[in-house]
Amino acid sequence: MASYRMSATEFLSSGTKVEDYARALLDRIAARDVQVQAWAYLDPEFVLSQARKLDAIPQEQRGPLHGVPIGVKDIFYTKDMPTQHNSPIYANDAPVVDAALIMMLRTAGALIFGPPSHRVYVHVFQPFSGKTTTTQFASITVGTKTMNPHNPARTPGGSSSGSGAAVADFQVPVALGTQTIGSIIRPASFCGIYSFKPTWGALPREGVKVCSLNFDTMGFFARSIADIELLADAARLEDDEKPIAPFKIEGAKFAACKTHVWPEVGPGTINAMQLAVKLLRDQGASVEELDLPGEFASVTRSHLQAFQQDAATTFKSEYIRSKDQLDPALVAFVENPEKTSHRDHLAALDNLAQLRPKIDIIASRYDAIITPSVVDEAPEGLTSTGNPALCGMWTALHVPVVNVPGFAGDHGMPVGLSLVAPRYHDRRLLSVAAAVAPVFEGGGWKSSL
């Protein structure tokens, strides 16, 4: 009997028919959808017909991801289902082409399930701007139907809301997301799963709707590091040197980095950081406190300025075509009421560029930097997807990040921590994360789903 609880790795070694696994997942979705609402589009009959086609492929012609069901954030172009970016402009005008990453995963045999729900880009702007919620931002609740599977009164995070919720709720084993500020790491932390934001530029970005050329990064959600490694293999993600697995915690060297955003964190994250350091030390690792040089405090502002100007350029085309159908927050990017200049934009980009080689040098002194993923557990309500400031810093620096769950907030919701490595040490970071994962399982949080 196929179970929706299998991971992708377990499914691949189980001999289960693709159709049976797909059907178990579709049944799970049917049972849970009213409480989670993770999907922007899902056609069960189409999924099952694709599953039967995969089952008909002879063993020797099957790819390494044969039949693995994948949720795809609705800004990846997929040619056999609508890609609408959560925007009315594309309601009847969906692109017909596969994104590069979809092409790679399909070639490996993946079963594309459909686009999980996600929020429009703009939500990420709000917490950075320091403004209170206005009617403009309120208008983007159109994208927030998805609920946290651990508590429907709380946000699953965003913008890859559905990808995080669907994986956490055992509706698919893995999903694709994108991060421009915190949209891969934050929902994984809020939903209690693993996620991986690779080095910027390490995966092909063809066919993924542009928000910010300088920061948009594609990545993966899963319930285990092994499943993330499966996707990384299919996407041919490679370091200069292949990591020697398995990585051992005993004798390893970590840094605990609170960053300049630390004054914003709450008790869930304070507890997680303290406990993580203790758990790692108990296993024989060294963990030292890392204070970044003062200039790294400028990352948040530089990231915001550069992101805003990138988005202003990106959404000019939709603005010109259909301003009335564009979210007011996107209109505001284009109209730029704060009058951020190109000069500011370049100063921000140049500042971030000069910091990147510096963070590589700092990070290379450790097996990983441990740093908060979020300010705290998922907040109540669905109108805000939470503060992404802790994720944004590493996105701007282009370094790879893995969210590892395991800790609990004051209300029993999951809290994750980020592991960070130098640019293009993606596989090395995943091997470290695979060893850290069981250690952080001692952090006190466990999914009750």
Added chain:
Amino acid sequence: MASYRMSATEFLSSGTKVEDYARALLDRIAARDVQVQAWAYLDPEFVLSQARKLDAIPQEQRGPLHGVPIGVKDIFYTKDMPTQHNSPIYANDAPVVDAALIMMLRTAGALIFGPPSHRVYVHVFQPFSGKTTTTQFASITVGTKTMNPHNPARTPGGSSSGSGAAVADFQVPVALGTQTIGSIIRPASFCGIYSFKPTWGALPREGVKVCSLNFDTMGFFARSIADIELLADAARLEDDEKPIAPFKIEGAKFAACKTHVWPEVGPGTINAMQLAVKLLRDQGASVEELDLPGEFASVTRSHLQAFQQDAATTFKSEYIRSKDQLDPALVAFVENPEKTSHRDHLAALDNLAQLRPKIDIIASRYDAIITPSVVDEAPEGLTSTGNPALCGMWTALHVPVVNVPGFAGDHGMPVGLSLVAPRYHDRRLLSVAAAVAPVFEGGGWKSSL
């Protein structure tokens, strides 16, 4: 009587019906196609039906580019005609969506004519690699059917071959192209027309096939700066400060910059640089010799390394899906026989990033830097699209560049020069180019088409 010789600006003020202008251009194409072969795809009946629809739009609803025919390089997604990237992989799998720039131009009323022929990306790699042509590279002559309209035995340049040739041959007034190394500036120089590569990131890049995320830049071809400004207006390209037009040559301050590539240039370019300095001084401008600091000589190598690695990531998806249908040069990018490492890639990117603010400071001392566009006039033969080294440097530095024609090589073929400005001084550069254009007309070359 409509004439194919009208520029876009002339057409807009002429009161000519869109259909009449389109028909005149289609007749011109029919008469000249055997000698130029600028088009990858062209459906005259579809163009005429679109033209009639535009003619039916009431005056008060017409956009600023109403009926302006535009050639579109075949890597811009267009939803009403195939986009095939000159690749068999996409022969029956063309994306159905408009690129952001197409959306903007359509909204302004443009008449999309079709994709001009162009070469696959790989050609740009050859001159940089310093290797002689091999069978691998020879295989890409599939994309080189286009001939220089001034002499069919010579290349029109590439990769935006058809865009350059079609505009020079009066087959369309304006065209879109992209430049990753020299694919906008070089074909314009070889074909004797104007072209404009804006600041990297200044135009939205959604829907343009990625080659290198860090360098790909969209731009325009035309037979006048006024027509380029028309497209720049439609694309809402703006500087921080609006330039005070018209720019005056008398009292202006230029730099003549030969760059570290100068030892490679031939008599056409040597003559053009000398004559340009004289012509500008004759009009009362000051022109000083600019020797860039020695570290700028590293740009070419950094650009090549970063570009190669970017392309390796980009083409991984097509490689995995259909290696056998992929050009061997693209296969070589992915397989990376030179074993360029991620470490090299990052060192190259970081080096270019730290040079960008420095070139901004240097360029801001002048109204424009004048520098060669190409090593010489278009070479004989169609198998190589020529050396892009002189263009590549400025692409890597992200600064805006305009090609201004006017000079002649030893065989009477056109030679252009580049004007360069600091990043995001795009409109300022166009206003300077508008004043330089009539001065360079004294350079001795005139189109006989």
